[in-house]
Amino acid sequence: MAELLRFVAAHFPSPSDIKTLLRDFGLDSVADRRASKLSGGERRRLALAMAFAGNPQAVFLDEPTTGLDVEARQIFWHTVRRYHGDGGTVFLTTHYLEEAEALADRVVLIDRGHVVEQGTVAEIKARVDVKRLRFRATAVPDLNGFADANMDDGWVIIDSADTDALVRNLVSASIDFHDLEIEPVSLEDAVVATFRGERQEHKS
Amino acid sequence: MTAGVWLAHAGSEVRQLLRSPGYLVPTLIFPAMLFSFFGLTAAHQHPQAAQTILASWSVYAVLGVAFYQFGVGFAQAREMQWTTYLRTLPIGPGPQIFAKLTTAVVFAALAIGILWAFAFITTPVSYGLGQVLRLALALVLGSIPFAGLGIAIGNTVSARTAVPVANLIFLPMTFAGGLWWPPSALPGAVQKISPYLPTRMFGEIAWAAVDGRTIPLAPASGLAAYGVVFLGFAAWRYRSEERRRFR
Numbered sequence: 370m371a372e373l374l375r376f377v378a379a380h381f382p383s384p385s386d387i388k389t390l391l392r393d394f395g396l397d398s399v400a401d402r403r404a405s406k407l408s409g410g411e412r413r414r415l416a417l418a419m420a421f422a423g424n425p426q427a428v429f430l431d432e433p434t435t436g437l438d439v440e441a442r443q444i445f446w447h448t449v450r451r452y453h454g455d456g457g458t459v460f461l462t463t464h465y466l467e468e469a470e471a472l473a474d475r476v477v478l479i480d481r482g483h484v485v486e487q488g489t490v491a492e493i494k495a496r497v498d499v500k501r502l503r504f505r506a507t508a509v510p511d512l513n514g515f516a517d518a519n520m521d522d523g524w525v526i527i528d529s530a531d532t533d534a535l536v537r538n539l540v541s542a543s544i545d546f547h548d549l550e551i552e553p554v555s556l557e558d559a560v561v562a563t564f565r566g567e568r569q570e571h572k573s
Numbered sequence: 574m575t576a577g578v579w580l581a582h583a584g585s586e587v588r589q590l591l592r593s594p595g596y597l598v599p600t601l602i603f604p605a606m607l608f609s610f611f612g613l614t615a616a617h618q619h620p621q622a623a624q625t626i627l628a629s630w631s632v633y634a635v636l637g638v639a640f641y642q643f644g645v646g647f648a649q650a651r652e653m654q655w656t657t658y659l660r661t662l663p664i665g666p667g668p669q670i671f672a673k674l675t676t677a678v679v680f681a682a683l684a685i686g687i688l689w690a691f692a693f694i695t696t697p698v699s700y701g702l703g704q705v706l707r708l709a710l711a712l713v714l715g716s717i718p719f720a721g722l723g724i725a726i727g728n729t730v731s732a733r734t735a736v737p738v739a740n741l742i743f744l745p746m747t748f749a750g751g752l753w754w755p756p757s758a759l760p761g762a763v764q765k766i767s768p769y770l771p772t773r774m775f776g777e778i779a780w781a782a783v784d785g786r787t788i789p790l791a792p793a794s795g796l797a798a799y800g801v802v803f804l805g806f807a808a809w810r811y812r813s814e815e816r817r818r819f820r
Binding site for chain 1: 577662663
């Protein structure tokens with residue numbers, strides 16, 4: 370298996386150090402094993418290691434962590450961060466938004482071939498401008514269609530683009546709430562909100 | 574691109590084959606084994622024909638490499654994702670062609686080395702240096718049309734059917750070509766078609782090479798004509814396969 374890495378590395382003028390690659394991707398213990406005898410996760414890590422074998426300035430990875438086990442994903446995240454820290458560029462496609470949030474400087478959201486949003490994680494979140502409002506209540510209050518509310522274990526959760534108006538509404542309706550919190554949403558929720566908005570625009 | 578890439582490809586190809594017993598046994602062991610079945614007694618009974626008999630089995634050995642490495646090898650490589658991955662590496666086709674040719678030469682030399690070592694030990698036969706050089710040249714040149722035929726087969730049939738198809742062409746052709754038994758010992762009907770087979774032509778050239786005769790014109794030009802046809806066929810099959818897979 371290490372032979373494969375050496376073989377790929379031989380194609381590049383200043384390849385990565387094979388020992389370092391093996392260590393980075395947790396493949397030390399199986400370096401002498403045949404690639405056909407590797408487990409699924411080990412093969413995926415070998416494929417990733419091969420992508421880095423030429424010591425490239427930029428790497429394109431198409432859903433590299435799909436189906437990867439937790440440990441392998443962490444090894445991968447760690448390697449990408451360090452590679453990026455050393456000046457490398459990674460183009461990464463993923464369905465896991467937490468992955469984009471954890472790794473990406475710049476995120477481009479693509480829906481059915483069209484760029485929907487692009488920018489840093491913070492910019493996208495800001496542009497989407499949805500905040501999450503949580504409070505304790507005994508029942509889901511009637512908001513007269515002002516927003517969709519969900520009840521979860523004693524907490525009422527409402528995602529809204531205008532939480533200020535929502536709070537005023539709650540007060541003027543004399544709704545009995547406790548422990549009110551307003552927090553920014555995750556990238557995933559922001560994306561869901563963006564796509565929902567896009568699709569409604571398409572329909573109208 | 575440095576020499577390292579070329580060596581890496583050749584080394585990788587040789588190692589892959591060294592790890593496939595399904596390839597090693599038929600190509601390296603069969604020529605010596607079949608010589609022991611069909612050539613050994615005759616070489617003892619007719620010592621004056623022993624050099625010719627060994628030349629026949631040398632041709633057989635080289636043809637085995639052409640059919641199995643190029644024919645079966647290409648068919649298997651087409652179905653391996655690894656081959657597709659190789660195309661993503663920053664190189665042209667040069668190193669891979671070089672790897673295939675060097676590997677073919679290495680394995681043909683190994684097969685003949687084993688065959689000759691076996692023959693030299695078990696029979697009184699031997700070759701002088703001049704004979705070795707002439708035969709080696711005849712084997713290298715004569716095998717080119719068959720490498721073309723191998724590539725054509727390998728780009729036409731699936732990996733699973735490549736082995737039977739290669740056997741189906743290889744075994745009757747080498748037998749009818751007079752490589753197992755001398756042409757005069759072949760059945761009557763086979764004797765009639767034998768001179769028109771490329772394997773017979775290859776044999777004639779190899780026999781002339783060990784006898785120290787000038788290479789006879791008819792089989793040499795016949796084999797060259799077969800070479801044009803086979804290589805043309807190989808180029809056509811190879812191109813249409815590439816188009817189908819990577820268009």
